[in-house]
Amino acid sequence: MKTKDDGKVKLIRRLKIVEGQVRGLQEMLENDTYCIDIITQTSAVKQALSGVEDALMEQHLGTCVVHQIQKGKQSVAVGEILKVYRLKRK
Amino acid sequence: MKTKDDGKVKLIRRLKIVEGQVRGLQEMLENDTYCIDIITQTSAVKQALSGVEDALMEQHLGTCVVHQIQKGKQSVAVGEILKVYRLKRK
Amino acid sequence: MKTKDDGKVKLIRRLKIVEGQVRGLQEMLENDTYCIDIITQTSAVKQALSGVEDALMEQHLGTCVVHQIQKGKQSVAVGEILKVYRLKRK
Amino acid sequence: MKTKDDGKVKLIRRLKIVEGQVRGLQEMLENDTYCIDIITQTSAVKQALSGVEDALMEQHLGTCVVHQIQKGKQSVAVGEILKVYRLKRK
Numbered sequence: 001m002k003t004k005d006d007g008k009v010k011l012i013r014r015l016k017i018v019e020g021q022v023r024g025l026q027e028m029l030e031n032d033t034y035c036i037d038i039i040t041q042t043s044a045v046k047q048a049l050s051g052v053e054d055a056l057m058e059q060h061l062g063t064c065v066v067h068q069i070q071k072g073k074q075s076v077a078v079g080e081i082l083k084v085y086r087l088k089r090k
Numbered sequence: 091m092k093t094k095d096d097g098k099v100k101l102i103r104r105l106k107i108v109e110g111q112v113r114g115l116q117e118m119l120e121n122d123t124y125c126i127d128i129i130t131q132t133s134a135v136k137q138a139l140s141g142v143e144d145a146l147m148e149q150h151l152g153t154c155v156v157h158q159i160q161k162g163k164q165s166v167a168v169g170e171i172l173k174v175y176r177l178k179r180k
Numbered sequence: 181m182k183t184k185d186d187g188k189v190k191l192i193r194r195l196k197i198v199e200g201q202v203r204g205l206q207e208m209l210e211n212d213t214y215c216i217d218i219i220t221q222t223s224a225v226k227q228a229l230s231g232v233e234d235a236l237m238e239q240h241l242g243t244c245v246v247h248q249i250q251k252g253k254q255s256v257a258v259g260e261i262l263k264v265y266r267l268k269r270k
Numbered sequence: 271m272k273t274k275d276d277g278k279v280k281l282i283r284r285l286k287i288v289e290g291q292v293r294g295l296q297e298m299l300e301n302d303t304y305c306i307d308i309i310t311q312t313s314a315v316k317q318a319l320s321g322v323e324d325a326l327m328e329q330h331l332g333t334c335v336v337h338q339i340q341k342g343k344q345s346v347a348v349g350e351i352l353k354v355y356r357l358k359r360k
Contacts (some may be wrong), residue, residue, distance in 0.1 A: 013313040044317055057172060061172065088313070130263070262328055265358060
């Protein structure tokens, strides 16, 4: 499906940016950047990953979950959403 | 429905405990308890509230969401779950 | 010290508001309010508690920690800050 | 200083692992891995970054902050710790 593939390509692009940010963190450490600036950047990377999580969750809810419930597999669907909802706090 | 009411009663009981913990925090401040101990307790109260959130989400997914999707209101259902999923990070 | 007492009084007032919010959550459950609205409010209460935590941490860093380090108890100070910094993620 | 360099080398190594995990996430997307499994892994990467943050904070508190307070720059030290403490919630 085209729409789905578009979403996939965009998410991979966002993760490539995250990968670059993580390499940037290594350089910051290498160059003895001030700790507070490194921690601030680490926090930005985690927020970027949370954004990817939100997009994945949106995709999951809009496709897989609807199918699961229509096929009567609602307890599987509910269990999985709860699992990632609990993880989100971490 | 009996099961639903049981869940409601249990959640209200858990929130009464949280209410007592919040009063306890006020007493800790009143008695000049060491800051670190108060912060540790504040964190425990937030975790208790997160536990209540998880139980509410479980109830929501197991009842409302299933009905919403069966009635074709899946975009409403998805939007609401995403909203609270994003809030969870806070 | 006056300033410190002022801070204490303000924090107790904020916790009284949180206590009222937790009672409000119980009423929402009692009145069968829509789950999503209750979860949204639970999240607001946790954010209010995080605000209290930030104020406590500010007070702690500005008074206790400075004294601890001046008295050579820096390993105690560092250990305690790290403890609450780790808890913050929860 | 040797100890400090050891810490630096270890942290860079941990970030190289995180970089590999982020590349792994891209492959999971490429291979159409089940959303829930990708989200679970995203959460693991964020936890690994939080671990790096904790180690950076420990290093910061044990060296920079102690020097700052001994030099009378306590308001700078306090402001910076509060800044990253507030970010931690994100």
